[in-house]
Amino acid sequence: MSATGIGAAVRRTEDVRFVTGQGHYTDDFHRPGEGHAWFIRSPHAHARIKAIDAGAAKQRPGVHVLTGADLAADKVGNLICGWMIHSRDGSPMKMAPHPPLASGKVCHVGDPVAVVIADSLAEARDAAEQVRVEYEVVPAVADPAKAKEAGAPQIHEVAPRNTIYEWHLGDKQATDAAFASAKHVAKLDLVNNRLVPNAIEPRAAIGEYDPGSDSFTLWNTTQNPHVARLVIAAFVGMAPEHKLRVIAPDVGGGFGSKIFIYPEEVVALWAAKRVGRPVKWVAQRTESFLSDAHGRDHVTHAEMAFDESGKIVALRAKTIANLGAYMSTFSSSVPTYLYATLLSGQYDIPHIYCEVDAVYTNTVPVDAYRGAGRPEATFVVERLVEIGARELGLDPADLRKRNFIKSFPHQTPVIMAYDAGDYHASLQKAIEIADYKGFGKRKRESARNGKLRGIGFSTYIEACGIAPSQAVGSLGCGVGLWESAEVRVNPTGSVEILTGTHSHGQGHETTFAQLVSERLGIPLDNISIVHGDTDKVQFGMGTYGSRSGAVGMSAIVKALDKIEAKARKVAAHMLEASEGDIEFRDGKFTVTGTDKSAAWGEVALNAYIAHKFSGQELEPGLKEGAFYDPTNFTFPAGCHICEIEVDPSTGETDIVGWTAVDDFGVVVNPMIVEGQVHGGIAQGVGQALLEGAVYDSDGQLMTGSFMDYTMPKAENFPPFRVDTTVTRAPSNPLGIKGCGEAGAIAAPAAVINAITHAIGSEDLSMPATPGAVWAALQKTKIREAA
Amino acid sequence: MPAVSLAVNGKPVTADIDPRTLLVQFLRENLRLTGTHVGCDTSQCGACVVHVDGVAMKSCTLLTLSLDGAEVLTIEGVATGDKLHPMQEAFRENHGLQCGFCTPGMIMSALDIVRRKGHELDEKTIRHELDGNLCRCTGYHNIVKAIAAGARAMGGGGATQQAAE
Numbered sequence: 025m026s027a028t029g030i031g032a033a034v035r036r037t038e039d040v041r042f043v044t045g046q047g048h049y050t051d052d053f054h055r056p057g058e059g060h061a062w063f064i065r066s067p068h069a070h071a072r073i074k075a076i077d078a079g080a081a082k083q084r085p086g087v088h089v090l091t092g093a094d095l096a097a098d099k100v101g102n103l104i105c106g107w108m109i110h111s112r113d114g115s116p117m118k119m120a121p122h123p124p125l126a127s128g129k130v131c132h133v134g135d136p137v138a139v140v141i142a143d144s145l146a147e148a149r150d151a152a153e154q155v156r157v158e159y160e161v162v163p164a165v166a167d168p169a170k171a172k173e174a175g176a177p178q179i180h181e182v183a184p185r186n187t188i189y190e191w192h193l194g195d196k197q198a199t200d201a202a203f204a205s206a207k208h209v210a211k212l213d214l215v216n217n218r219l220v221p222n223a224i225e226p227r228a229a230i231g232e233y234d235p236g237s238d239s240f241t242l243w244n245t246t247q248n249p250h251v252a253r254l255v256i257a258a259f260v261g262m263a264p265e266h267k268l269r270v271i272a273p274d275v276g277g278g279f280g281s282k283i284f285i286y287p288e289e290v291v292a293l294w295a296a297k298r299v300g301r302p303v304k305w306v307a308q309r310t311e312s313f314l315s316d317a318h319g320r321d322h323v324t325h326a327e328m329a330f331d332e333s334g335k336i337v338a339l340r341a342k343t344i345a346n347l348g349a350y351m352s353t354f355s356s357s358v359p360t361y362l363y364a365t366l367l368s369g370q371y372d373i374p375h376i377y378c379e380v381d382a383v384y385t386n387t388v389p390v391d392a393y394r395g396a397g398r399p400e401a402t403f404v405v406e407r408l409v410e411i412g413a414r415e416l417g418l419d420p421a422d423l424r425k426r427n428f429i430k431s432f433p434h435q436t437p438v439i440m441a442y443d444a445g446d447y448h449a450s451l452q453k454a455i456e457i458a459d460y461k462g463f464g465k466r467k468r469e470s471a472r473n474g475k476l477r478g479i480g481f482s483t484y485i486e487a488c489g490i491a492p493s494q495a496v497g498s499l500g501c502g503v504g505l506w507e508s509a510e511v512r513v514n515p516t517g518s519v520e521i522l523t524g525t526h527s528h529g530q531g532h533e534t535t536f537a538q539l540v541s542e543r544l545g546i547p548l549d550n551i552s553i554v555h556g557d558t559d560k561v562q563f564g565m566g567t568y569g570s571r572s573g574a575v576g577m578s579a580i581v582k583a584l585d586k587i588e589a590k591a592r593k594v595a596a597h598m599l600e601a602s603e604g605d606i607e608f609r610d611g612k613f614t615v616t617g618t619d620k621s622a623a624w625g626e627v628a629l630n631a632y633i634a635h636k637f638s639g640q641e642l643e644p645g646l647k648e649g650a651f652y653d654p655t656n657f658t659f660p661a662g663c664h665i666c667e668i669e670v671d672p673s674t675g676e677t678d679i680v681g682w683t684a685v686d687d688f689g690v691v692v693n694p695m696i697v698e699g700q701v702h703g704g705i706a707q708g709v710g711q712a713l714l715e716g717a718v719y720d721s722d723g724q725l726m727t728g729s730f731m732d733y734t735m736p737k738a739e740n741f742p743p744f745r746v747d748t749t750v751t752r753a754p755s756n757p758l759g760i761k762g763c764g765e766a767g768a769i770a771a772p773a774a775v776i777n778a779i780t781h782a783i784g785s786e787d788l789s790m791p792a793t794p795g796a797v798w799a800a801l802q803k804t805k806i807r808e809a810a
Numbered sequence: 811m812p813a814v815s816l817a818v819n820g821k822p823v824t825a826d827i828d829p830r831t832l833l834v835q836f837l838r839e840n841l842r843l844t845g846t847h848v849g850c851d852t853s854q855c856g857a858c859v860v861h862v863d864g865v866a867m868k869s870c871t872l873l874t875l876s877l878d879g880a881e882v883l884t885i886e887g888v889a890t891g892d893k894l895h896p897m898q899e900a901f902r903e904n905h906g907l908q909c910g911f912c913t914p915g916m917i918m919s920a921l922d923i924v925r926r927k928g929h930e931l932d933e934k935t936i937r938h939e940l941d942g943n944l945c946r947c948t949g950y951h952n953i954v955k956a957i958a959a960g961a962r963a964m965g966g967g968g969a970t971q972q973a974a975e
Contacts, residue, residue, distance in 0.1 A: 277911060703948050736949075
């Protein structure tokens with residue numbers, strides 16, 4: 025391993041600009057003559073728009089007010105969901121129209137009704153005060169469990185009983201039969217709480233139109249600029265792709281919420297042409313709560329069947345998934361193919377059956393949020409295993425070991441073919457680091473201090489490296505999920521890597537350069553990673569689903585293979601040797617058995633001056649591109665162990681220990697990977713203990729700011745003990761599995777398993793606030809007293 | 811429009827401004843010092859923390875007009891030329907940042923913690939003192955390490971002492 029190659033904890037090259045305040049986020053850009061946009065949003069969850077009176081506002085100098093009617097007049101298209109799901113009866117999902125500005129009715133609090141554009145944001149807000157929107161409020165439904173009930177208000181004409189699809193996966197008959205003959209059945213009713221992603225950088229967009237070239241530019245906080253361009257071109261119909269440039273500069277966190285194509289960026293582009301000036305919009309935090317796609321929000325009943333030896337024989341689950349008021353870009357895939365396909369966990373379960381009903385409600389749309397479906401699946405599986413172990417009187421670690429998949433490849437009953445892993449190794453290592461043996465002693469010490477101590481496991485699995493295009497295509501995905509790379513070698517030997525992925529905290533500028541440094545034997549300083557601009561990078565699918573290493577870096581490998589092959593040809597001409605005799609190592613080309621050599625930079629220069637070969641036999645230049653389509657998903661897996669203390673007098677939970685042992689395959693930069701694990705755990709703990717978007721029965725969001733939605737803070741955590749085990753991913757050339765989502769997937773079940781262990785009750789929902797834990801404890805006391 | 815005079819990163823600045831201009835707007839829009847960020851509208855995230863007369867304050871909550879004569883330090887004024895401040899170096903060395911958006915506010919708060927609490931900071935103190943700064947990426951683990959290391963380095967202890975393994 026070289027000091028800057030794969031496996032080295034290289035300090036990040038992007039950090040100097042961030043620690044000095046020299047990063048360039050969307051809000052840092054200004055365009056000449058720009059106007060500022062303020063969106064007027066519905067205060068009602070469900071209402072008809074009777075009239076919009078913008079007369080007074082429009083009288084103000086420089087003020088424009090645009091509405092859904094203007095949008096319709098300009099034939100601006102609707103936003104779409106790009107993943108087709110069919111119901112059990114074969115019918116396609118019921119996708120309702122989603123205009124970027126409400127047309128005739130509003131469907132959630134925060135639904136944008138009009139946009140005001142003025143010389144300054146203050147002036148736009150002042151003008152917005154003078155716009156009168158007359159609503160006729162109609163009944164709303166926010167609770168997904170109630171959305172399908174007879175008599176519930178119907179939100180969209182296309183979706184009777186607010187049902188988007190009634191989907192299933194697995195063999196119901198065989199699963200039910202296995203349950204019928206099972207020795208023991210563990211049961212669980214749960215709500216997977218709705219979360220607000222809350223990247224610290226709010227979403228933002230600047231739209232610009234150039235009449236001279238009849239083309240648009242969009243600066244946007246997006247995780248996937250090319251997908252944004254494709255959707256805005258092909259579906260919204262704003263401009264053809266070659267007339268639309270999307271720039272995603274430094275982006276301040278995404279966690280999924282910046283994958284999707286949102287109304288505001290479409291409106292900023294359209295309005296820029298319509299009013300004849302660049303239009304800038306930056307979300308206020310409250311707008312983030314009211315318009316960024318939320319995550320999770322499942323209501324689930326699940327059961328796990330065991331035989332007399334503690335072997336899991338079957339699992340079944342029935343889930344109602346809340347997709348909110350409109351179908352966001354990839355919303356349909358999250359509670360289906362990213363959820364039910366992971367219900368086998370790390371276990372050899374012969375029979376699995378899952379039904380998922382997706383519903384509309386009068387709430388903010390729900391889509392992928394860190395983990396996306398996989399945290400929900402892991403919570404179901406890992407809670408049931410833990411409950412099963414407790415009910416059967418078995419050690420939860422032993423029960424897991426008894427049921428682990430031990431040979432690979434392993435075909436689960438729910439589509440996925442796991443290709444590599446060693447679940448016993450990560451569990452065993454975690455048990456040792458966490459000193460599981462010493463838990464009893466620690467519990468007694470806690471008891472002496474009046475505290476209840478608990479320990480909880482979560483042996484999770486995820487499907488990452490998203491994804492083989494053929495596979496996702498067969499499951500309804502509207503796009504391929506390969507990745508692209510281009511390697512441009514300059515005549516002086518420096519290298520630019522153009523990638524279709526996007527970095528918004530993951531450190532690609534460092535890790536991708538590590539790969540190139542190792543491969544070409546050149547220093548990191550001579551390598552630039554270029555991303556986030558559709559005018560520079562030809563196409564790419566962006567960053568989500570822990571895909572950038574496994575898929576994005578594999579595309580770079582493929583392009584580097586081509587670069588090396590061509591450079592060898594150039595070197596052979598320079599060194600007057602046959603190509604087969606050229607060796608390339610540590611940035612130097614040599615001729616086998618001689619002392620003749622050429623450095624990387626000399627070969628690069630010769631490729632461009634082309635003095636040593638004719639243009640007929642070898643093209644001048646050194647630039648190659650590649651598209652890489654993985655052959656399988658990757659399957660990161662591991663074991664997280666959470667240890668907590670509960671104060672029985674207050675219900676307050678204190679996390680006193682956290683151990684994570686993850687198998688991410690080959691690790692490119694252990695420092696960055698550990699950072700990803702830390703961040704994921706914090707979001708998972710946030711879900712388990714603190715966070716939850718709350719709607720009242722009228723569809724008002726009661727948690728609309730950081731004052732009433734509890735964000736995890738430094739004080740909520742102990743130091744994390746993070747380690748890894750390694751089995752290579754066989755499906756990509758680097759053996760990488762991906763690490764971005766693991767913590768968020770593993771953590772909620774580990775926390776809740778620990779608290780329920782401490783308090784002796786399984787009846788505890790997330791977030792396990794002090795009030796919820798205290799109430800659960802009282803129920804236990806009452807039960808025990810009776 | 812009324813005038814205001816203050817010093818930002820050691821340079822005198824005088825401007826006629828809309829009376830409702832917040833300090834963060836003045837820094838970002840008027841002076842184009844875009845290292846100070848806005849992450850919320852309720853003074854909770856801390857991405858906008860700067861120093862006013864040597865004390866950490868949330869610039870989203872200050873009216874610029876109230877700061878006539880004040881000395882303001884932003885993240886852009888922390889390094890000396892190309893040389894990073896030990897606290898900036900500690901954040902880089904300990905991987906105390908990911909997307910970088912909360913980082914300027916974190917560093918400005920960290921410097922204020924050192925001013926108030928000294929160079930030997932235990933983990934509990936740092937975590938408690940970060941109550942006004944939110945980070946969604948790092949899980950705080952490496953931020954806590956970075957601040958401890960940076961504080962020591964500011965006291966002459968060396969920034970790399972507690973580097974990530």
